[in-house]
Amino acid sequence: MALSAKPYLQRITAQFGHDVDWDRHPYNVPSVRELESISFHADVTFFIGENGAGKSTMLESIALALGFSMEGGTKSVRLNTAGETAPLYQSLRLSRSFMKPRDEYFFRAESFHNVATYMEEVGYLDGYGGSLHSRSHGEAFMAVLLNKFKGNGLYLLDEPEAALSPNRQLAALSAIHQLVQQDSQFIIATHSPILLAYPNAKILLFDGAGVTEVAYEDTEHFAITRDFLNHYPRRLQQLLELD
Template structure:
């Protein structure tokens, strides 16, 4: 039996929810959820703002023992306890083999991770390239995670990693993701980036009002809207900006 994926599946224990009409159980990502099966290499979650991508990834991180604000399993701090209790209702199905590394990169709270690390130890031993994350640009610090902190044989959860990355850096991120996949790693990524979600053979899970379903890359709204805009941007701008 292959060790990958480290996280094979999660199931949602709906019977434990007292009021499914309340947040976060009312979110499109959760409302129709029964179980999810993950790709051995890369699984993407895509969907509109507010669909529940980040809430789902946060719950995955917590149920796996990772800080909800980000970092690895040794990152222990709590800026503000705003994460939902969704994780209490998830049951993970894991591989027989444990990953050597765990990491949750959460764009919205990565500043807190950087502050925690600076308060814990000198930059030279943090593992992010020898420079404080606060001394790097937002994009440089995200790339420092991928290029320096992560070494392979890991389970990595990334929530909107493109938030700080230029298109060129997003392509660099693809290179690092591929390096880590070749080093027996598994990624679960929430993204709006058509560049990142182009990773070959990845599983793309679209979240909308109807729930969660697997789609092909060229069938994602992100791909089609970006393609159409770039191919006829003048006409689209005229339509969008006409009073």
């Protein structure tokens, strides 16, 4: 029986040193403090949780441990314009496949504008299908997804839905599936109930209990969205205290 190349990133394991200050961020975040290990799905793994729960911090730390820079892009892009620090990555040990991905990218919605500016400055735009700044933020991300990602890749996406309309989120879901079928692996931090619907994905909830796996229909994203859409007049009345 042939070995499977995926998942390219199989697992991360935390090995915290004695010098860790547990009262400082990010070590005081429960999902970080309680971290032992995380195993990844061969296709798609989602990180979910409330703002401040640690999902983006974890994704960024994984990206740094893999060799990306803080603001994202390919590994050849070395940007940290805000001088941010993310010491958690130094405590992460990576278990990888016997085969390396042929393509790798870290998309961070918060800093993608800086990556796009850098690509304009160095004139390397063919891989993106042309100028990124001539497009809207959402169009620019879709250009990355449709043009830059080549398959056989490991792709880390931090809140990719930030600039996408619901219709574009559906298009992104389709594009992600096409890349999965081309032997790609995704790790995605998201709030989008549309993206979270990807079949058979592993969904990891970051909260006060640490990191736990949940089913799609057990997520707040699904339950709250369904409830609001099914009962929105009543929910608006309750929220806004309308007569």
